[in-house]
Amino acid sequence: MGLTFLGIESSCDDSAAAVVRGDRAILASVVAGQTALHADFGGVVPEIAARAHAERLDLCVEEALAQAGLRLPDLDGIAVTAGPGLIGGVLSGVMLAKGLAAGSGLPLVGVNHLAGHALTPRLTDGVPFPYLMLLVSGGHCQFLRVDGPQDFTRLGGTIDDAPGEAFDKAAKLLGLPQPGGPSVEAAARAGDPRRFALPRPLLDRPGCDLSFSGLKTAVLRQRDDLVAAQGGLHEQDRADLCAGFQAAVAEVLAEKTRRALALTPAPVLAVAGGVAANETLRAALQRVAAEAGATFLAPPLRLCTDNAAMIAWAGIEAYQAGRRDGMELAARPRWPL
Ligand code: KG4
Numbered sequence: 245m246g247l248t249f250l251g252i253e254s255s256c257d258d259s260a261a262a263v264v265r266g267d268r269a270i271l272a273s274v275v276a277g278q279t280a281l282h283a284d285f286g287g288v289v290p291e292i293a294a295r296a297h298a299e300r301l302d303l304c305v306e307e308a309l310a311q312a313g314l315r316l317p318d319l320d321g322i323a324v325t326a327g328p329g330l331i332g333g334v335l336s337g338v339m340l341a342k343g344l345a346a347g348s349g350l351p352l353v354g355v356n357h358l359a360g361h362a363l364t365p366r367l368t369d370g371v372p373f374p375y376l377m378l379l380v381s382g383g384h385c386q387f388l389r390v391d392g393p394q395d396f397t398r399l400g401g402t403i404d405d406a407p408g409e410a411f412d413k414a415a416k417l418l419g420l421p422q423p424g425g426p427s428v429e430a431a432a433r434a435g436d437p438r439r440f441a442l443p444r445p446l447l448d449r450p451g452c453d454l455s456f457s458g459l460k461t462a463v464l465r466q467r468d469d470l471v472a473a474q475g476g477l478h479e480q481d482r483a484d485l486c487a488g489f490q491a492a493v494a495e496v497l498a499e500k501t502r503r504a505l506a507l508t509p510a511p512v513l514a515v516a517g518g519v520a521a522n523e524t525l526r527a528a529l530q531r532v533a534a535e536a537g538a539t540f541l542a543p544p545l546r547l548c549t550d551n552a553a554m555i556a557w558a559g560i561e562a563y564q565a566g567r568r569d570g571m572e573l574a575a576r577p578r579w580p581l
Pocket residue numbers: 256380381382383384407408409411412423424425426429517518519520521522523548549550
């Protein structure tokens with residue numbers, strides 16, 4: 245059955261704890277989101293996030309242990325996200341994990357949040373190395389070739405906004421509710437993606453880097469033109485803008501994925517991050533993978549978005565590879581893979 249680890253995650257706006265076993269069984273996965281707390285502010289407020297993590301994280305751990313029917317001494321180790329992320333939240337998690345490790349004598353492993361996402365296909369599907377990972381979330385966007393539990397090669401990524409951030413900003417510009425991804429996708433269903441000519445940023449440049457801020461600015465310009473011309477936005481305008489924006493995001497991500505697969509052929513293309521929920525994007529990536537002779541893999545959404553099961557799993561893999569951290573484990577707001 246292998247090792248059993250507690251995982252703790254608090255790098256953005258989800259407080260999470262999970263218990264995972266080395267045979268890939270998820271015994272418990274608790275996620276306490278904070279969407280409602282930040283809803284009035286149009287984005288995650290670091291101070292509010294930090295306070296909420298400090299208040300809830302130990303309850304998440306208690307809940308996860310209860311669901312798993314285990315006590316701390318039954319476990320083999322504790323894994324915690326040590327970065328990258330909002331420093332207040334990461335600190336809450338690292339301090340809690342250190343306290344639990346010191347009290348129980350269990351080994352402590354600091355996990356890179358991005359490694360957690362990147363190793364998720366191994367937790368969900370036992371995918372062997374190597375594979376290509378496209379991480380697309382509200383805070384991150386990168387192509388990673390994954391060759392081992394601590395062996396990641398970044399092939400490219402966004403030079404400005406993450407795609408989820410772009411979806412959220414586009415939604416805000418169009419008066420749609422947050423989080424923007426789902427509301428833009430819903431509005432786009434009734435839209436014509438060809439009505440507005442939106443840019444395809446960086447497509448003309450070689451390599452796998454991406455850019456999304458110009459796309460958001462293009463939506464802003466189209467909106468302002470419509471408002472100036474007709475005094476406001478009609479439902480159909482909104483739908484068409486959403487459809488056009490979504491098609492542009494999917495198209496650039498698909499084309500850059502095609503290049504990444506050409507650059508470093510891999511038998512599996514996997515996605516992670518909240519934006520991986522997008523059906524148009526999934527369909528585009530599926531086509532690209534099929535063309536390249538690769539299998540497309542999208543883990544279940546609850547394991548694509550931020551969670552602690554991926555942290556526990558990455559902790560198990562790192563521990564098996566010899567990784568140990570002590571009380572000197574630092575919280576790192578920036579921590580490139
Ligand atoms: O991975 P995630 O839950 O959190 C982090 O960013 O860490 O991703 C959240 C992001 C948000 O920006 C949200 O708008 C986006 O994922 N998202 C989507 C969809 N569902 C969530 N973007 C596009 N289409 C969706 N269906």
